[in-house]
Amino acid sequence: MSISRRRVRAIVRKEFREYRHNGNIIYTMAILPVIFLIQPLVQAFAAPASASATLRQEHSLLYLLAIPLLVPAGVAAYAIVGERLQGTLEPVLGTPVRRTELLLGKALAAVAPSVVVAYTVYALFVAVIELFARPSVASALIQGPELVAQLLFTPLLAAWSTWVGVGVSVRSRDPRNASGVAMLLSLPMVAITSLIAFNVIPATLAVAFAFALALVVLDRLGWRVASGLFDRERLIVGTK
């Protein structure tokens, strides 16, 4: 089965236009990451210079990987149930668009801004630390491998969280419930990244590789599962 890029692009473009016309969506996406910044900033500015050796042994900034996990879940959870609620789903499903195309478009439109928000927040954090924290603390906190991990895992985690959100959205009747459930289902992955951040799971290259591989598989699986959960009739009539 082929995927029409044009149809996927149509969905993505429509979603981006909605973001542009409704700035609140983007502002809401940015609130959670800003809250997530408070703890590491406090930690960085409160730490004495002597703490740099301890900080060097930790990977506390991996905790910021919770941002790409939690931000897209809420947006993606609205993707289908929101259209259903607005009454726009039936005209869309009346076109030749395939469910895989529709869901891929929705997912890309949720992943892209989430990744941008996560990268922007992380870049801001790094800039603030580099500019204003004690140099020894800054060099202890910001390490090359962590930067790479942040760059690599942000889109993978965002994609996973998006598929969880989309999967919930296709089976949900209420956007508020969908958002809550999607966030809840994203928590196990938040727990894993937190355990790595706090050194409970050792942050080795092998762990990183295995984690990345697992996420690639999960992201692919997420698309398939969400597409499998998509039932045109149930979404239109809401009887099953």
Next chain:
Amino acid sequence: MNADRSGPAISVRGLSKRFGDRVAFDDVSFEIGYGEVFGFLGPNGAGKTTTVRTLGTLVAPTSGAATVAGIPLTPANGVEIRSRIAIMPESPGLYMRLTVIENLECFADLNDVPDAPARIAGALRAVGLADRARDVCGALSKGLRQRVALARALLPRPDVLFLDEPTAGLDPAATREVHELIDDLRKRGVTIFLTTHRLEEAERLCDRIAILKTTLRVTGRPDELRDRLFARTVTVTTLAPLPNPDLVFAGLPTVDSWRQDGATGYVLTVSDPALAAPAVTRALVRAGADVLTVGRSHHSLEDIYLTLLDREDEVDRK
């Protein structure tokens, strides 16, 4: 579209849809030719919208068979069927924060419309909205939103256009505008499947109608249904009661029987009103009656609809 137009645009054979124990529609059969405007009438909850959704591949039938735009209605053919039809649901379903043109651009891409800008401009002109392209849909009146939805449905130049209650909730002026647009589509040879419970709308716009109330009660041209359901009659009104009506009406050519309707009214059952009316008038004048009116009775589609459903309800009760 390059559909094979040798067969019917839509052919439905024994189609049924159930949701658990609830029957949406049952054992429905009909055919619609290309270029025909087919009215699908019925009371609320009769199964009209579910029929449209089923033929539009949004809902799977429970049993029966159909072809839409020459393609068999099967889950595997969903994309192909949807690429040859367009559905305008009862609610316009527009993205209210987007402009008219942004809505149409989205659907032009979803329908893989070639030369989208020209098609969009053409669709906007067809519905008289060329000057409102940059308006946000949420700021439009209900009638204008309905026109945008119609423009959206016209974009793919469908072989079959499903219009589900296109004038529901519209004021008379907006309703007239939509009627004119449908008339225009008919002139352009678009096959239209129109569901409505506005009988005057169906009478004005449709070549043939079907009346659905879970099962299909009747299909045909309004004139045929009129003849099938009602005897042909001529009505007479005089200034004063006729002293001996039987003497006046009996034996007249084509008059089969007569009955009194009020003190000075008479309803004559005839085989050919065009022959009967002049003969009746002459007979009345010969009898010295003061004639007020002589005319053939007209039964509206509403009469047909109500008579038919009343009869069916009576049968159901028995």
